[in-house]
Amino acid sequence: MAGNRAVAYVRPGEVEVRDISFPDLVLRDGPGVNPLNVGRKCNHGVILKVVTTNICGSDQHMVRGRTTAPSGLVLGHEITGEVIEVGSDVEFIQKGDLVSVPFNIACGRCRSCKEQQTHICENVNPDRPGSAYGYVDMGGWVGGQSEYVMVPYADFQLLKFPDKDQAIEKILDLTMLSDIFPTGYHGAVSAGVKPGATVYVAGAGPVGLAAAHSAQLLGASVVIVGDLISERLAQAKSFGCETVNLREHPNLGEQIEQILGVPEVDCAIDCVGFEAHGHGKSHGEAPATVLNSIMDVTRAGGRLGIPGLYVTGDPGAVDEDAKHGTLKIRLGLGWAKAHTLITGQTPVMKYHRDLMSAILSGRAQIAKAVNATLISLDEAPGGYAEFDSGVSKKFVIDPHGLVRN
Template sequence: MKAVVYEAPWRVSVTDVPDARIERPTDVLVRITSTNICGSDLHMYEGRTDFEPGRWFGHENMGQVIEVGAGVDKVRVGDWVVLPFNIACGHCRNCERQLTNYCLTAQPEPSMAGAAYGFADMGPYGGGQADFLRVPWGDFNCLRLGEDAEERQTDYVMLSDIFPTGYHATEMAGVQPGDRTVIYGAGPVGLMAALSATIRGAGKVMVVDRHPDRLRLAESIGAIAIDDSKVDPVQAVLDQTMGLGADNGCECVGYQAHEPDGTEQPNLTMNRLVASVRFTGRIGTVGVFVPQDPGAGDELARQGKIAFDFGTFWFKGQHIGSGQAPVKRYNRQLRDLIAEGRAEPSFIVSHELPLDRAPEAYEHFDKRDDGWTKVVLHPAT
């Protein structure tokens, strides 16, 4: 089968890899119809991780079931399914507590957090930027979709990661009806956090970035766009909140945070959030802060030791939540919001391309070229 294979930093190819197949009785085999490129893929694409050349990408996947193992009894051939990026067994101590992002069975390395398809340090699993995907513990890891799945793929595929991830940021930030919420980052994740804050009834949603196309998308769902290449974003938030600061905030950038001139500063958004959020406010951090390989930033940042203004954070009595999203905790409810027409996460999709155009899509998305907000790839089979 064809897959998007990591060759070297900034180089992917669409080449033949061994066919995904049923390996265990609990596996499900899915023909992939839509698979996204994610900001998280770029950490591997840029060579900041130890993702091995020859492995293939893809953790935001949906498609149609074409085969089930002998031990699968809920999922049927022909079902349309979306696959949460967290691979989880469903019955370990963590899964039983809904912590499917920290499944103890799917991740063979106890020191590593969680398992995912096509990802560095998250188990040996193949990715879904390919014709087919093997889904372990298929009854647990497939979210079944309704009859409108095929024609609304660009909405439903967002349930695999970024819509629940954005929602998780707002959950950790404790967004309540009427709240004033600030979101740093208007990439796909930040835009999904903005959509989620709106769904939760926030009174005012402010989104900080410097890409006009992404800020326009934030405005298209009723958020206030703050362009930090033009204004001081902290002051802009204070101006919007009678000088009090936002009730809560979401970090949707991660260690690649930079100044508008391109200078990377891994603690930039955390410091600005601490300054933008009011006393006792909450901050949800879903942007990735992990030790990186060569990457940018100073030596401490490379080790994942990212200092931020903890003194002010402490003085203000703020709270923080962090980590990968437990996608399964939210994606059934978010699926039903999509099905009822109450959420259309596809508003961020800028490109739908055949799988074999992945190399150019990675290049544009990595450069955040104007208009390249979110790419959905469609395998040919």
């Protein structure tokens, strides 16, 4: 039997590459696996040889110790791979297929899945609706920052690339279909971006950059990206966005007015989440900052897309309320301005096929927008550390050297 190596969370600030079991079509016990999911048979699943798997900002929340993730949890929910084994109940996916894996795990059979709400599948996480690979409190499905991984419900979930050779040529773009591109796109769609719209994107990390590129694809007239890190803002500017540096100029409305002539936008997207910081040079962590600021600068009747992650448990929070996900949000302001807020995980399957077509046609240039940077599996711990320092890179792990060759 072949071996398997994977990136595992060790303790706050530390990950390492470990030898783990080769996957089979059963969810075995292990770090973070929900006891009610142990022994779950997955004849509807497949085994993938991982071609690419990405480091995500959501992973960083766990690695920083900002969740209850257990030591030994195998990380990684952004997975692209080649099918090497199919379960007895799989009819349409075949060995040799090159596929994108939605980070949401979804059965395809419950009410939510049938209504295209695959981000809140009711059958894959015993604790609550919604699940993901390699993530705390998401059912315990083993992560994909590894050489091989098991993916359940293959016929329903997997997006097969129509031409393997073409897909490999565009793999740095296509690898973003598992999460970051649909997540950014979902943020833009949720915010009501349409031709001619003016858009503010909070956060110039990879998700923020994906949201900004998505807003451009949807026809926005001006996309403004705000962040505290100059390097990330430079990346946003590289593909045509306006930018605001909130460390140097903390008044967001004034900066928007300098760009648009008015201190407000049609719609806004929160791509920061619960580890938000206040504005200004002496800023500290203030988890409601982004939510309050986007309500402030979005016009009355506007929409707010919130793909940024918020959690119900944050042991490293700045106060007792925030440790339970209770934030000081100016809901009265949002109510007075009749804002629409859309939150939650992204239903990847709602968007990934269309976004694949946009990539294959050359319309979407997502790898360029997020500065996709290829690394080996052994380089993953260094990639985590570099990403945590604020560099403007989206790290793509190549476990078998298939992309580099």
